[in-house]
Amino acid sequence: MIGDKKLIVVLPSYNAACTLNRTYSEIPLNIVDEVILVDDHSLDNTVEMARNLGIKHILVHQKNKGYGGNQKTCYDKALALGADIVIMLHPDYQYTPLLIAPMASIISTGLYQVVLASRILGNGAIQGGMPVYKYIANRLLTFFENILLGQKLSEYHTGYRAFSREVLEHVDYHNLSDDFVFDNQMLSQIIYFNYRIAEISCPTKYFEEASSINLKRSIVYALGVIKTSVKHRLCKWGMMTDGMYKMH
Template sequence: MINSLKVIVVLPAYNASKTLEKTYREIPFDIVDEVILVDDFSTDNTSVLATQLGIKHVIRHDVNKGYGANQKSCYHKALELGADIIIMLHPDYQYTPKLIHSMSYLIANDVYKVVLGSRILGKGALNGGMPIYKYIANRFLTAFQNILMNQKLAEYHTGYRAFSKEIFDKIDIDKNSDDFVFDNQMLAQICMVNYEIAEITCPTKYFEEASSINFARSTKYGFGVLGTSIQYFSHRTLKIKSKIFTND
């Protein structure tokens, strides 16, 4: 079933030259048809290395636009190339590409339209070296979001995600932030149109070369997540009240 569908891996990259090759070599090309790398104006040779590795679709932003803007470029290009399944994978080797088979299988067989690689299911995050303050923040934000968004996800903050092309017909990613909170806003949009989200256990690695935002950016992201959850709750509540009123 998977082989009849076009699977595209997108790599939103920024200064990923030290880890890109290791990530790329693990991509399962028995089912992956194309790889797209978007370089958000790196100061290293990420784009050059990507071309040397044989990645045909390398896009380099002429200014640093932000993580969310990077993903927008990734997804638009994947859809332009006719993707049926899009896998978003960070090229910093924090997540193993070996899970692409499993994530794609769930979508290809129409079990789910969205699959997340979760660091929190099991003990992957702490065993992989996630800083304790990030783990605590992850747990707090996830609990807050689950309550306000009426979900039961293990986490909303993973950088490993798989989507059916159908998702992009139902939501408008261009309305989302160009910054890190893009990830959360996109999941909120998906929940708003009533798609269930699957999660699979994903080991993770924290090391010097792996990309990670600093404490200040993490704090800004955290407030963005809280704001997204409150906005979702308010919108959903008003929508339900409106529906009840109409039925009366």
């Protein structure tokens, strides 16, 4: 618990057996009420590892639904368990679980409904070994998005995020992509509906076992980000309508 708020951490997992133990061992279980792992039809023994670690809530997709599809299952289960605060953490140990407490505390104040753990604030990305081409792409896409979405965020592409229950109940995440652009579409919705976003600096680690998309999928993701940003701006101007920008 954080105050009187129920805190749930969700782990969208795919082939995370090599890193799950390191990630889970750093989760502050003294304040986290529940941990949910959703396995997206892994080809390794992620599920067996999760069971051995004693994770209570393990959901297994019988076929691969994609990164966005995995998160949808995560958030559905967290809401069903009565979460007031939900933190999405990748189990590949790229982000430190030690930031769970401050992220949850920010949400619990009610001042912000979303917290992003930014790899860009404090130069965490470069120091952690982010490939140069990914860093440059991150900066260019973020600059473009800040202009079209009217924000001043340091990055839109972190996979470490905290949400209030209100956001997950009112933003229609089921209407979003099942692929990697899900993250970006969700932030677009959150900004469209005027929820407040905080950022904290987050160190990151790039190593062989850490998940990462290849160049081809990175290009597809970037094009999806651009499309989402343009659509967001056109909807704000009233020049088009889209079901993505409708609340539940």
